[in-house]
Amino acid sequence: MGSMRSYDHQAIEKKWRQVWEDQKIDEVDLAKVANGFYCLDMFPYPSGEGLHVGHWRGYILSDYFARYYRLQGKTVLHPMGFDSFGLPAENAAIKKKAHPKKFTDEAIPVFIDQLKATGAMYDWSKTISTADPSYYRWTQWLFLQFFKHGLAEKRHSWVNWCPKDKTVLANEQVINGCCERCGSKVTKKKLAQWYLKITDFATELLDGLETLDWPENVKSLQKNWIGRSEGANVVFHSDQISLKVFTTRVDTLFGVTALVLAPEHPDLTTVTTAEYKNSVLSYVEKSKEKSELDRQRGADLAKTGVFTGSYALHPLTSKQIPIWVADYVLPDYGSGVVMLVPAHDQRDYDFARSHSLPVVPVIEPEFIETSELGKVREKLPFTERNGIVAIVKHWTEDKYLGLKWKNVPWGTWITGGIETGQSAEAAARTEILEEVGYKNLRLVKKVGTLISKFYHPPKQQNRLLHGQVLYFELENDERIPISKLEAAIHEPIWLSPDEILPFLTASAHRWAWQELQDQPALYEGHGTLINSGMYDGLTTVEAAKKIAADLERRGSGGPIVNYRLRDWLVSRQRYWGAPIPIVYDPDGTAHAVRDEHLPILLPTDAEFMPGGESPIKLSKEFQQRAEKLYGKGWHFETDTLDTFVDSSWYYLRFLTPNNNDQAFDPALVAKWLPVDLYIGGIEHAILHLLYSRFVYRFLIKYGYLNNDNPEPFQQLFNIGMITLHGAKMSKSKGNIVSPNELVEHYGTDALRGYELFLGPMENSLDWNPRGINGVHRFLIRVFQLSQEIDDKPDPSQEALFDGYLDRIDAMMKDFRLNTIISEAMILVNSLSKEPVSKEVFSRFIVTLSPAFPFLAEELWSILGNKESIFKSKWPKFFGATPTTKKIKILLDQRFIGEIDRSGEMSEEEIIKLVQTSPELSQKIDGKTILRSIYKPGELLNLITRGSHNR
């Protein structure tokens, strides 16, 4: 035995860190490359807090793939920069009374050191910082391009206002009515704000999602956020104005019993009559005081509102429709007006009931059976029948007669068909007599009609039943005996009102009961139109189409698609951001700042104490600068840009971080975009990604870029969050797990490997350092393996390696790095028994290098290689002839052993082998093989039991 060296991770990591830095191994020349791979991390905000083990996981994942693709022969761009504008630095500055630039400048080098500690391969020659004038000059330029094309607009509008942070918040920064950052209750304020018109891109942003290789949940989040809904506009004319209303249920148009405006609606004062002015005004005042939180929680609260005194003309019936105001109507969705259809919308129903407005049903409900037994069979036609549903009340008590079915889990009312020529009442009386035997009853009410679609198992028919719901009260308990036949099907049960809804299994029957109670009951589903003039008898779907088309013909509306997405509010009344590059003339008209004046630098003499307006407003220098450049009476916009604007295009800047002539180089962008792999947390699933997609599409649409693919990030991977005892790690909570101690004790490689090994990369999980020793032990074993190398080739080791390589290649595509590490452990476990072939080991450590770059590089050099392992190539298969494959033998699905397969074998040959094999034959001894299932080359299942009934 020679002298064994031991695995000294500290020495190894220190050594190679230095070598790589000296050799600038991570720098790439973008222009030269044809075969590029753009691997991007969501760039961080450079806080002074430092990286914790949760941050590491994302950076290690991207580093893994950066190195992997590099070994695959690609030129990998893997840059890193800093999203350095924003509230945290400004808040720190306020607290510590120092300039935010100072904080940022100090934090970045510290941050870079911590990123380097992960061992990740970044090209630091291409770093950027969004707070740097050389960057934000181009952010301002970008804003001006939107302005030039009419896609940046200043509007007076009600905005979310955080009273504590004293700033405007975008809708998406309001969480449950509270400020995303500080948690204060958000209030409303009317301000002039800059918007970017992202809504113009709503359709394509939605459609574009289909083409992306993104996690389904992120696509679904974006879809929900964009919130496409198809419907129609309907125009109602009043004496004073016309009101446009958006609805998704234009089929219910004949059920409109009022129009309801949002309190913020601009035409509210116009429609309010003198008589109602006071009550409307005081109502509006009251709802303004309601916090955003209360307003949003309002779904559970009573729906308040008042009448405005005026009426509008129904476009189809010409009826006078009263106009109300209520704060359950949102000002910025649709047109801020709702047509009230109480019979077919829960909210409208609530509102109508609490203000005694009429409820006019215009849909005959249609119920489609969903149970397995009664589910409509797709291929069969419908047979139409008339029928009845009878609700029968007890002669003295408040109880109702239900049928409990014996062979199926059903609870229903009494039902039956109507024979031709028979009246509904007569049919019902017959059914009641037959099914429960009661003789003396009184028809109290015809409750309503419905349609029911179901499958009738005995008749094997799809049925379309026109049902009439009848309500009877028994006069006394006189009854005849029920036939045995009927008694076998179901038994009658008396139900108290509380028991009825849980008892009934069919939605049609539940509706019948509610209709009897409420007269009319709410029905939000589909069906056939009634009370709708010429549209009666159409299905809701047909009617919606026809009514929308008719409205369009008459010029009072028509089909339209509406989006939940709102325009992007980019103004912030804050210091630490890029100044919006707009200058106002003495009349207050907005002009683009001239290109040669960019960047509009942040003034340095501002007091950045938040006071409800941008602190920049107080800068004397800033005022003077505008006048100097543009003339007396001119002044700059003093709001700054939302930091999401900074980050909406940074991935373009990485290609040419130091170019002072243009924001980006279209030729390079054409070569490198879209980003091949984008890695970051789920927290940016909506805003950052949506804004970036919007900006990128804008740049292409208006000719700034000429890429064919209009999406910037082709593949996205969301790294799961690491929590500590279930809580998100943050310095303020004091629950940060720092990697430093673990790195010192086990090494960077061990921590990297452990973070990958923990579980699927997309899973969030709770931090538990316990297992890191397992990875450390594995690395020690790998190191020890290098001490016992055999120069001779070893075919069985080569075969083991080939299997391993095949499996990890497949896992790579699905980001299953945890099982890749497992596979490596399994391979090492089986190689450890004897000296390992040099060639096998050599190829093996290349596969380890993306996860364990330091150890891999060390072992690579121990093997005698002069160049870095990262200049080598991902290994190939040995292609050794596979060892004889085994065929699994199962007996009644239980594993009893394997047989070696040589060449192609038939089922019979294998069975013969089983029967002649010493161990296997005794296991099937005395059993009769009824039949067998053979999956060629894999398994043979011998069956002794009869299969269950088919």
Place this chain on the structure above:
RNA sequence: GCCUGGGUGGUGGAAUGGUAUACACGAUCGGCUUAAAACCGAUUGUCGCAAGGCAUGCGGGUUCGACUCCCGCCCCAGGCACCA
């Protein structure tokens, strides 16, 4: 309420429809050691001495065979939500 994901040992988690619980942690026992740590070895789903049962949230179904596919529920996490 709507939309996504999930539910497998004591724990993190494996499993193209084919021996469920790989890999690792922890635990127990043993070795080494004056001792401890480290390291090495064995055992480790559950009931059972064993043979053999029973186990992948619950109930059905398809299949020779289901963690995996289908239907119906329950529970957990995340998102959206008075969006007309």
